[in-house]
Amino acid sequence: MATRQRRSRATYIGPRLRRLRRELGMTQVQMAEDLEVSPSYIALMERNQRPVTAEILLRLSVAYSVDVAEFAGEDTNTVSDRLSGVLRDPIFNDIEFAPNDVQDIASGYPALADALLRLHTAYRENETALADRSHQPPSGPDPVAEARRFLSARKNFFPVIDGQAERLAASAKASGTLGAYFEETQQLRIRSLPRDVMAGAVRRLDHHRRELVLDETLDAAGRTFQIALQLVYLELGGAVEAALAEGSFQSENGRRLAKRALANYAASAIIMPYTEFQSAAETMRYDLEALCRRFGSSFEQVAHRLTTLQKPGQEGVPFFFIRVDPAGNVSKRLDGAGFPFARHGGSCPLWSVHHAFKTPRRIIPEWVELPGGDRFFSISRTVTAGGGAFDAPRVERAIALACAEEHASRLVYADDPGLSASAPTPIGVSCRLCHRAGCIARAEPPIGRPVADDTYRRPGTPFAFTDE
Template identity: 60%
Template sequence: MAKERSIFMGPRIRRLRRDLGLTQVGMAEDLDVSPSYIALIESNQRPVTASMLLKLAEIYHTDIASLARGAGDDFNAQITAIFKSPLFADLDLSPLEIQDFGSTFPATAEAVIRLYTAYQEGQMALADQSGGESTSGPDPISEARRFLAARKNYFLEIDQKAEDLAQEIKRVGGLEQYLNDQRLRIRRLPSDVMMGFTRRFDIHRREVVLDEALDNASANFQLALQIAYMEMKDVIADSLAGTQFDTESGEKLTRRALASYAAGAIMMPYQAFAKAAKNRHYDIEALRRQFGASFEQVAHRLTTLQKTGQEGVPFFFIRVDAAGNVSKRLDGAGFPFARHGGSCPLWSVHSAFQRPREVITQWVELPDGERFFSIVRTVTAGGGGYGRPQVERAIALCCASQHAHKLVYTKDTDIPAVQPTPIGVTCRLCHRADCLARAEPPIGRSLLSDDYRRPSTPFGLVDP
């Protein structure tokens, strides 16, 4: 009798269960197995058999091909990426040996992934401290970022509710008409009357007041945001339930981020947006025009396409100002670079200010050999009239190189022949000894002391 084919896919099963809003007990009841068996599968201590895959597809109406195909690939890619680290450069590890390790000892491989992730986080924290960041107390912004990153910036329940609202809004004739039907009046007032606010809800007069200087995309977003606060309060609260925040400000910032997520989901409903993104090959300008959104809003929304069976290209997003300050990070792919990177001057996100409003593409490579494709453009906040203050920021949307062929920006590009720009996460974590742009020496490397020679790079480093 032929042996039934099986595969280890614990993280994918865990994500599917969470996307469906199920507990391990609930999924076990649906599949007619024990909760402990589900727990073992999710921790990669038991494989998923072919019959179990068929049952998953039948009960949860999921795409069995993408579920099974992505499981082993994702896991092996994680293990392979870890062993490409300079930390293991002196070990002669073949690709086949690494893949065999992941397939033969999946639970041990999962432990290695967790251990290396903890090591990376420790290195990042050390680099942040060396860079002068405050560690004197809880950071509300970091709390909000951690909350979003832990969930890969995807919230199924918010998207589902937003999709229902978007259908109703379309049926009645748009955002303004929807609010009018709720007996709310929309008013637009001059900026000096708004006194620094872009939107104000006057509950007593039943008015939503907007700054008349807002462009169409920003005004639509503010109306969608008002609807989100009115109609999606419960689902936002449910998304926050069970999370312990160190600060009240951290919880408020996270709640605001979820409301903004909901507003974007109302303007760009998941199913329609995911289909359009795929059909238009992730052309941000084309999507912006189709959905009446801004470049930043579309880039933000592209990071959220993580619904099981309807996934888009996994993107991460970063926004910086001309001084290099990172004001927003969004990650739909789980890249360490997305959580801590952005300060390397060789990345075009920093030179984009010399070419305002132009879309700039770049292939980049990290020290461990991991390659990314980035799409960069500057955006303007504020303004709207002569003499009004405004600030220019740069947006970068990035994906791993293996997904770049799906983008309109790489059309007619011979991807294997591309020579990427070598960059680092931060100078303190980058061990490229020949970098002319280096601002600080890397952690763990000794400086070369030589009174007779001066290196061409800012810091001479002793060979490891």
């Protein structure tokens, strides 16, 4: 026990020290000279046979401009939290871990911890890929499915990006506004230009004129988001690329779509920093409109951000997110709620998300029930993209957030007694997988059910089935 306590107080970060030395292109002898220690001591620290003391950390900070807190502590805590989340996977249910085991692995053996995290993520990606394989077009990989698989395997949560975005947001707060921070740190002016001058772009970085140009028809939330997005490409590109490097992409288009999703994720994390946003969401009981006003974001941006609150020990309500157009096309799916919805095709027409277009910008709360009896609570509302001028193109879509029944009490929308007393809407995963016999909205028969002959009897539903 005494050995373990001594080890927990020491800082064993050998692989991280070795990685830093290699990134700097230095030998152990060169680093030893800079830190005023012997080469053999550098070798011992890199093999975790000696701790990296506070004095050595200070010398590292002075010699190589290293952020000591991030180098020695915060990264270890992040890895430990991620590893704890992985070990809660049902495949590990029969293995008992001592309370300090995870922290010991994260701090003492970071390379092994990283390997375990990568292996588990690859395992989850492979599971999703197997489910998608039957839908893959014969011409080659589906880039949209690749990007969705990449996000789904990680539960749409990227702790390294969140951590860096949170620190950037704190620095920006000291400047007053994100725009002021951008101009100060990047030495670039922000300008707004008419839509016709922008020639179809909403944001353009002009290095020659040293300016970031934005479409003047952007609203305040859109303008802030575009500034944050440009900051991501300028300051957080390394974190985005590191996350992409852990993925497995068969096509360049799939990788590019995933990169765009990660950049948008990072921009939202700057505007809505994890700790502050998660705390506000709980305090406000997930009132999306109140969160919009608190963080100066759009309804869709807030809804999207709510699906990313998966930090172990600081989780938010796990949500499923879907976005559809009036024709029923699904343009985005994000699942953090274990919602058994089809990965391809449309969604159930009985779900209120498809009726939201009748009452634009009105939030529709609803209880839904799947054929197996699982209940979810959802809210739906329309959102608008584009616009900003009389002749500016715009598109109306509807989005829905859904969570499992046990989390509904944390949402302000579930307080309506009339809603709780009403029967849930019976919906299905998709028509092909739903075996409800009396559904008048059915588009096609379910797999495995023979269609009944209607020579003598025609039912009031699109299809009748036999039990053969």
